[in-house]
Amino acid sequence: MNKQKKWVLNIGNSILPVLLAFVLGAILMLAIGENPWDVYSIMIGKSLFTVKGILKTLHGAAPLILTGLAIAITFKAGIYNMGVEGQMLLGGFMAGIAGYLITGLPPVIHVALCLLIGIASGMLFAVIPAVLKAYFKVNEMVVTLMLNYAMIEVLQFLTEGPFRDPASGFVSTPRIAETAMFNKLWGSEITPFFFVAMGVFAIMYVVFNRSRLGFEVTAIGKNNRFAEATGMDVKKKIMTIMLISGAISGLAGAGHMMSDQYIYSLNFSGLPGLGWDGMLIALLGMHSPVGVMIAAVFYSALITGSQSIAIYSGVPKEIVAVIQGLIVLFLAIQFIERRTGVISRWTRMMRTKKIDGVEE
């Protein structure tokens, strides 16, 4: 398959599921008696057709790019790491704690410290499934899912108990100090955290496409026995991949805390959660960094728009989560190439015609 055709195929396989999901979402909205056209136009208009909306969309995309990358690197290596949500929550929580307990530091140092704490805690939490997977061959998917639930419970306990803000009317940790916050730029939602995320994106782009590790990740994902046979230490690589994933997840949580939430509450990461959104984004972006970034911006636009539809129409914003689930469902199969083979049939037809032409 030549490169250009593959590219067209990838685009088609990403866009068709999205369109189908939107159609089904529209049917659901019709069923509850709302006009889907209005809802979609509000959703897109508010998030992509004003400067403020675009900046807000980019702001929302920052943590999603990170969780998407965190999942993409493990999925690409054939590891079903579902622990990004838990690692992200822990990173956010720890950054939040450091943000209000430590005071009196200059802003830049405080921000850097909180980010580092978030990264470290995300990484540490990823050690458990990484060791279990690499050295004891425990199914990583079940372990990471269980640990997510465990982490949610632990953080809920900590937020309701020891770290609860007594002054707050609902369950949350105290607000982080001013010095630990990312400042909003140009009077809009966007903060320097977006550029941090872009920096990580640039690094990951190089890692995926130009580095030895990126090549090894692909090799392990394609066939880990062959990778082992060529002399890779697959166990060590799995550890590395999982730790990188944990670190990026922790950074995502810390950044979300310091640029958007400022407190850890029980719906810190929303529904269904930044980690789960990251999974959709990694799938939508075909596990490649550029794809992840485009998908993250697209998805952030959906979320930004969904906040407006609840205000301007009677449709609950959960509709976006339903559409998101549908997109993932349709992404599970490749629409164009696998079964229908529309494009390959078409090119084959063209080729035979050409050959016929030559023979004449």
Next chain:
Amino acid sequence: MGITSNIVYDTIYHSAPIILCVLGGIFAYKANVLNIALEGFMLMGAFISALFVMLWGSTLLAGIIAVGVGLILGLVFSYFTASRNGNPIITGLAINMIALSFCAFMLKVMGTANVNVSSLVSVADLKIHIPIIQDIPILGDLISGHPPLTYAAFIGIFVMWLIMYKTKLGIYIRVVGEKEEAAKSVGINTTMIKYIAILIGAVCCVLAGINLSVDRVALFTNNMTAGRGFIAIAAIYCGRGKPGASAMYALVFGFAKSLSVNLKLFAGPISGMFEVLPYVIMVIVLAVVSVLKNRNVNERGFES
């Protein structure tokens, strides 16, 4: 009842939905389809049954509708995985996400935080008191007085064992799981067998969901399954798909859950931490079982 008998009663109570889920998942596992949509099927079953009890007031009718919806979801899952060769993990996660967000969406549309049907369904009346056993001093308290689907779960272990090992269907399912090409070569319709395995799973999970919501508490709250589907998968992995063994691991979880519920009363301020127990215990059990399984396997390098 003392604390010990409370723990035993609660163990049975909490393991029932997971056993039902395990029984459902086993067939897909044996047919070599990794079905992680158990959670979604279960949540959908819990929601649809509660919803239709509220609308129509009939438990039986609501149960039938819920099973129907579960079958539709099961068909979607089978179509994507068995017919279209989609990735079962992604399909399963998608169904879980759709179920979770659909329930949240519907709750918002209806304008309630939960579906409460306690005025229509009396949980106390649903409980079955077994005639002779309930009069035996200690045993009666423990075994008698559970909701009907809890008994169905425990009877189901035996029924599923029968289907799996004593019927033609069970043999077909296992053959498809072990060597699909071989099954095809002797003329078994492998796709259909996979459909059947997944659909049995969907029905069992819906029953688990009904057990969770209508049967036990007459209430549906958002995300009330709380990962039980995945615990069932962990139990299936640990028990390697054998009905009896896998159900045993489900009981282990039920025990952990009942410990966390009962010990909470004595724990005071740190009682919240006991919620973590079941999940952590499941990870430890899974790790120990994997280590034991791989202890005598000597392979060159790494193989997942």
